[in-house]
Amino acid sequence: MKDALMSSAIETLRTISLRCVECSTLYPGMESGWKPRYRCDCGGVLDVELAPPTGAKGLRQLFDERASVPPTWPVNTGNILPDHSGVWRYRELILPVPGQYIVSRPEGNTGLYPVGTENCGTGRIGHRQIGSYAGLDHLFLKHEGENPTGSFKDRGMTVGVTMASLLGAQAVACASTGNTSASLASYAAQAGMRGIVFLPAGNVTVGKLAQSLAYGATTIQIDGDFDAAMQLVEQVCNELGIYLLNSLNPYRVEGQKSIGFELLQQLNWQAPDWLVLPAGNLGNTSAIGKAFRQAYQLSLISHMPRFASIQAAGANPFYRSFQQGFTLRESVQAQTVATAIKIGDPISFTRARRVIEESNGLVEEVTDAEILAAKTIIDRSGLGCEPASAATLAGIRKLVERGVMKRDESVVGVL
Known part of the structure; x- marks a missing residue:
C-alpha cells in the first residue's frame, strides 16, 4: 500500500x-x-x-455526467465517492488524484438559492425579502455553510489532507479563527492523522472550538490575534516537519476553486455579471477568481464576471489598499463581530489583487451594524448564515445604493 x-x-x-x-x-x-x-x-x-487537461472540450460534458451519478454505494466506492464530491467532480482542474487516495466526506454540493425579486419564484416569500433588501431582481446566494463542518473550508481541506496523505504526513496543523480548525480536525481524523490547531484566545466561537475538540484535534489557544497564531504555526510546522494547512498551502486553496466550478455548473455554465464574497484572508477571492479564469480559458464560459470582495470596516487592509490603487499594502489591528474575516494581514493578498484587477472588480467595506442587519434578513428568510457571510449581502446592498451595481444585473453572492 x-x-x-x-x-x-x-x-x-x-x-x-x-x-x-x-x-x-x-x-x-x-x-x-x-x-x-x-x-x-x-x-x-x-x-x-x-x-492543461487533455480533451478540454469534453470537460463540461464530463463534469455534468459526474454530477448526475446516482448516490449508490457499490462494494468498490473508489470512483463513486469523488464524483459525489462537489470538489473532486472537477479533479482534472484541481488535483488529478486516483479516487482511492482521496480523503472526502464528501463536501460541496451546496445550494445556489434564487433570492432576487424576479428570479426567486412564488412560494419563497422569505427569499424575496433578501432580493428586496439588496435591491436586485436577479440575485443568487451560494450557501457554503452547507458543507460538512459548516464552511467553505471543507473544500480546501479535502484537497490539503489528500495531499498530506499522499506525502505520508503523520500530523497536520493550522491557525484559525474557527472554521479552518473545525475543518482540519474533521478531515485529519478521517485520514488517521494528528490534527493540531492554534487559536487566538477569546476570538473563536464556542461552536467551532467544540468541533475541533470533538474531532480530537490538539487545540492550543495563544495570546494574540489570528496573525500572531499564523506566524507561530508556520514556524512550528517548518521546524517540526508538520504539514501546514492554512491558505498559505497552495494545494488547499486549489480546492476552493470548486465553489466557482460548481456554481457555474448550477447556472448551466452561464457566468453572472457579478460575483460577490466576504474577504478575510482572501483565499476565496483568489481561488474562485482562478476558477473563473480557467473556465474562460477553456471556453466553458463566455465572459468573466466582475468580482467584489467585501471586508469588515474593522478588518479592511485589502479595502484600504484598493482605495490607493493597490500601491500600498499595510496590515491593520483587526476588530469586527465577523470573526471568520477578522484578519489584519491576509496571506492571499497578491493572488486576490490579480483577480480584482483582471475582472475590473472592486473592494468594499461594511460596518458591523450593516453586517448584523444583513444577517437578520438572511436569518429571517430561513437560510441563515454566520456574520462573516452576511458581509456579502451588506456589500451588495451598498453597491446597489451607490449605483455601481445595477438592479437588472445578474449577481451571485457567496455565503
Whole structure:
C-alpha cells in the first residue's frame, strides 16, 4: 500500500508546478526529500500550475455526467465517492488524484438559492425579502455553510489532507479563527492523522472550538490575534516537519476553486455579471477568481464576471489598499463581530489583487451594524448564515445604493 501511495504521489506531482505570485519563479510540485514548499525564496506565496487537461472540450460534458451519478454505494466506492464530491467532480482542474487516495466526506454540493425579486419564484416569500433588501431582481446566494463542518473550508481541506496523505504526513496543523480548525480536525481524523490547531484566545466561537475538540484535534489557544497564531504555526510546522494547512498551502486553496466550478455548473455554465464574497484572508477571492479564469480559458464560459470582495470596516487592509490603487499594502489591528474575516494581514493578498484587477472588480467595506442587519434578513428568510457571510449581502446592498451595481444585473453572492 505504501509503495502504491508513493507511486501515485509521484505521478500526481509530475504534472504540477508551483509559481511565485511575486517574482514568477517556478518550482516543482514537491522538491527533493518530499519536503513541502509554502513560500518562494523571495517570501512570496505560491500558486499551483497544472498541466492543461487533455480533451478540454469534453470537460463540461464530463463534469455534468459526474454530477448526475446516482448516490449508490457499490462494494468498490473508489470512483463513486469523488464524483459525489462537489470538489473532486472537477479533479482534472484541481488535483488529478486516483479516487482511492482521496480523503472526502464528501463536501460541496451546496445550494445556489434564487433570492432576487424576479428570479426567486412564488412560494419563497422569505427569499424575496433578501432580493428586496439588496435591491436586485436577479440575485443568487451560494450557501457554503452547507458543507460538512459548516464552511467553505471543507473544500480546501479535502484537497490539503489528500495531499498530506499522499506525502505520508503523520500530523497536520493550522491557525484559525474557527472554521479552518473545525475543518482540519474533521478531515485529519478521517485520514488517521494528528490534527493540531492554534487559536487566538477569546476570538473563536464556542461552536467551532467544540468541533475541533470533538474531532480530537490538539487545540492550543495563544495570546494574540489570528496573525500572531499564523506566524507561530508556520514556524512550528517548518521546524517540526508538520504539514501546514492554512491558505498559505497552495494545494488547499486549489480546492476552493470548486465553489466557482460548481456554481457555474448550477447556472448551466452561464457566468453572472457579478460575483460577490466576504474577504478575510482572501483565499476565496483568489481561488474562485482562478476558477473563473480557467473556465474562460477553456471556453466553458463566455465572459468573466466582475468580482467584489467585501471586508469588515474593522478588518479592511485589502479595502484600504484598493482605495490607493493597490500601491500600498499595510496590515491593520483587526476588530469586527465577523470573526471568520477578522484578519489584519491576509496571506492571499497578491493572488486576490490579480483577480480584482483582471475582472475590473472592486473592494468594499461594511460596518458591523450593516453586517448584523444583513444577517437578520438572511436569518429571517430561513437560510441563515454566520456574520462573516452576511458581509456579502451588506456589500451588495451598498453597491446597489451607490449605483455601481445595477438592479437588472445578474449577481451571485457567496455565503
